[in-house]
Structure formats: C-alpha cells, structure tokens
Amino acid sequence: MFRPFGLPKVKPMKTKMKLLAALVALGAPAMADDMAPVTQDTLTLTDGYAYATLPNQPVAGGFLTIANGGEADDHLVAAASDIAGVTQIHAMMMDGGVMVMRELADGLPLPAGETVVLQSGGLHLMFMQLNGPLVAGETVAVTLRFENAGEVAIDLPIRKKMAGGMDHSATGGH
Amino acid sequence: MAATTQTKMRTAIAIGCLFASAALIWFAWVKPMLEDTSGVDFGRGDYILQGSDGQPFTQQTLKNGPTAVFFGFTHCPDVCPTTLADIALWQDELGPAADNLQVYFVTVDPERDTVDLLGDYVGWVDGVVGVSGSVAEIEKAKKAFRIFSRKVPLSDGGYSMDHSAYVMLFDKRGEFFEPIGYQEDLNRVMAKLNRLLGG
Numbered sequence: 001m002f003r004p005f006g007l008p009k010v011k012p013m014k015t016k017m018k019l020l021a022a023l024v025a026l027g028a029p030a031m032a033d034d035m036a037p038v039t040q041d042t043l044t045l046t047d048g049y050a051y052a053t054l055p056n057q058p059v060a061g062g063f064l065t066i067a068n069g070g071e072a073d074d075h076l077v078a079a080a081s082d083i084a085g086v087t088q089i090h091a092m093m094m095d096g097g098v099m100v101m102r103e104l105a106d107g108l109p110l111p112a113g114e115t116v117v118l119q120s121g122g123l124h125l126m127f128m129q130l131n132g133p134l135v136a137g138e139t140v141a142v143t144l145r146f147e148n149a150g151e152v153a154i155d156l157p158i159r160k161k162m163a164g165g166m167d168h169s170a171t172g173g174h
Numbered sequence: 175m176a177a178t179t180q181t182k183m184r185t186a187i188a189i190g191c192l193f194a195s196a197a198l199i200w201f202a203w204v205k206p207m208l209e210d211t212s213g214v215d216f217g218r219g220d221y222i223l224q225g226s227d228g229q230p231f232t233q234q235t236l237k238n239g240p241t242a243v244f245f246g247f248t249h250c251p252d253v254c255p256t257t258l259a260d261i262a263l264w265q266d267e268l269g270p271a272a273d274n275l276q277v278y279f280v281t282v283d284p285e286r287d288t289v290d291l292l293g294d295y296v297g298w299v300d301g302v303v304g305v306s307g308s309v310a311e312i313e314k315a316k317k318a319f320r321i322f323s324r325k326v327p328l329s330d331g332g333y334s335m336d337h338s339a340y341v342m343l344f345d346k347r348g349e350f351f352e353p354i355g356y357q358e359d360l361n362r363v364m365a366k367l368n369r370l371l372g373g
Binding site for chain 2: 051053054055056057058059060061073075077086088090091092093094095096097098099100101102103104105106107108109120121124126127128147161162
C-alpha cells in the first residue's frame with residue numbers, strides 16, 4: 001500500500017509549551033552530544049546532530065529542530081558548511097520499501113508558530129563532497145540562511161552511528 | 175514579496191513532487207514488479223558480480239546460505255548507514271549464530287561504487303561483503319531480486335538514487351525466505367533471523 005510517512009513533521013507549538021520545554025531542557029542533565037539551543041529572531045534551533053560517517057562515505061545527513069515562535073512565516077533558504085563542497089536541503093520518505101529522496105532547491109518553509117523537525121528518515125541537510133570523515137565526538141559547523149532571521153551559525157555534534165529507530169530492549173544487556 | 179511567494183510555491187511543489195514520485199514509483203514499478211510472480215524466483219538470474227571478499231557473486235552464491243542481501247549505495251546519507259548499523263545490531267543479538275549468516279551489500283550505483291570502495295564502506299560491520307559490477311550486470315541483479323532504483327538529478331550536477339531499502343533473507347539452499355523492512359521492530363527481526371538460522 002501507499003503509506004507515506006516521515007515528511008515533513010510539522011507540529012504547532014504554543015509559547016507556553018515552548019517555555020515548558022525550555023524549562024525541562026534546562027533541568028535535564030546536559031549530554032555531551034547535545035547542541036546548545038540557539039535563538040535568533042523568532043527562531044529557536046535545538047536538537048542538532050549529525051552521524052559519524054562510515055569509511056568512504058562521501059555524503060552525510062544533518063538534523064535539527066527549528067521552532068518558529070513568531071507571527072510571521074520564515075523560510076530556510078540555504079545551508080552551507082566547510083566540511084562539504086555542496087550542502088543541500090533534502091526531503092526523504094519511505095514508500096512501500098522504496099526510499100525516495102528529493103532536493104528542496106527552494107528551501108524549507110517554517111510557518112509561524114510551528115516546529116519543523118529535520119530527523120533521520122525525513123527532512124535533512126545533505127552534506128555532499130565531504131572533505132573528510134565525520135568523527136564521533138567532534139562537531140560540524142553549519143551556517144543556515146533564513147529569509148527573515150538571516151544567517152545563523154550552529155555546531156552539530158557528531159554522534160556515533162547507532163542502529164536506528166527501534167526501542168532496543170537489550171541496550172544494557174549485551 | 176512576489177519572489178517570496180514564488181519561493182514558497184516552489185518548495186510546496188517540490189514536496190508535492192516527492193509524494194507524487196513515491197506514488198508513481200509504487201504503482202508504476204514496484205507493485206507490478208512484486209506481483210509479477212510469473213518469472214524467476216527472487217535472486218535467480220544470470221548476473222555475474224564481484225564481491226569485496228574476492229569471490230564472484232552469482233545466484234550460486236545464495237546456495238551457500240543462509241544469506242541476507244541488501245541493495246544500497248555509498249552516496250546515501252541515512253538509510254544505508256542505518257541499515258548497516260541495524261545489521262551490526264542483529265549480529266550482536268545473534269551472538270555466535272551470526273557467523274552462519276552471510277550478509278551482502280549490493281550497490282545500485284555501480285558507476286560510483288567500485289568493489290574496493292564498497293569493501294571499505296561495508297567493512298565497518300564484520301563479515302559484510304560489498305558487491306559491485308558493470309551497469310548491465312547490476313541491472314540483471316536488480317531484476318532478479320525485484321529491486322527498484324533510479325537516478326535522481328541534483329542541482330549541483332550530481333545525482334542521488336531512489337531505491338528499494340529492504341533486506342532480503344535467503345535460506346541455506348538459496349530459496350527466498352522473507353524480507354526485513356527498513357526499521358522493522360527488532361523483536362520481529364530477531365524472530366525471523368532465528369527461524370531462518372534454526373531451520
């Protein structure tokens with residue numbers, strides 16, 4: 001059957017909720033591979049990460065969550081990083097066992113009051129022509145260009161590539 | 175403002191195209207391919223490819239099973255590394271029994287993925303063999319395994335690949351056993367693998 005999923009995960013987030021989320025985030029123990037939240041204009045960028053590359057892997061994905069707390073729409077127009085010859089914005093979905101990916105050449109809309117999640121299996125920054133491997137524990141410096149908020153520099157922590165998705169019951173077991 | 179609206183329109187169209195492409199691929203290629211049971215069995219064909227273990231990869235290879243076969247490519251930011259990480263997890267869960275399951279990663283992008291390059295790439299997971307060959311032989315293998323793939327042009331002049339992203343299991347005689355879907359629940363996957371390896 002035709003069962004699209006993974007794109008684009010947009011959920012409205014009210015200001016109170018965001019305040020709550022921020023408080024929860026403050027109270028949570030800081031993990032070494034967590035990105036410090038970045039706020040510019042009406043945008044709040046959180047949960048940025050990339051995965052360590054496999055040997056000879058010439059491309060990599062970058063992920064983050066972008067909340068637009070303003071009353072005006074914004075738009076992620078472009079992304080760039082020194083680690084990659086080319087950085088694009090891609091949308092991906094799984095369809096009946098087939099992975100389908102498309103470049104969003106004109107960027108990604110960030111509607112007012114909504115949160116857009118770039119995550120494994122869906123929307124992502126696509127780093128191509130990598131200059132070298134992405135190593136777990138290091139960071140990827142990325143500059144995002146928004147229509148209204150302007151340019152924002154972030155550092156995506158590089159995580160070790162782990163088995164994806166599943167709630168792994170044996171995490172502590174083997 | 176006109177330019178802004180136009181940009182948003184174009185993005186909306188791009189996302190719409192993603193869904194449309196997915197639907198088109200499914201109905202035009204994948205569904206008919208999976209429903210076409212008139213031809214050969216999964217994995218049967220006269221393809222001759224090369225493995226990073228120095229051995230040829232042909233339909234005979236499957237007869238030294240059980241095997242798990244996945245089609246992917248190295249210019250793949252998410253699904254292919256995730257699948258390899260999943261395979262490493264399955265091996266971990268299987269313990270010593272994992273040695274009885276030979277895993278093959280066959281490229282759908284033979285123009286860029288040479289056997290040597292693939293060997294290093296899949297070498298990240300113990301015992302996984304990278305498989306490549308000529309474009310024509312890869313096409314034959316794709317047909318034999320009912321794998322869909324096609325190039326998608328990118329604005330920098332390069333390309334990505336849409337492709338089937340499931341792992342196919344074959345029993346020790348080389349008969350198709352069952353597929354494992356992308357990100358399938360670990361308990362279900364382990365049940366399949368245990369049945370395959372116990373049988």
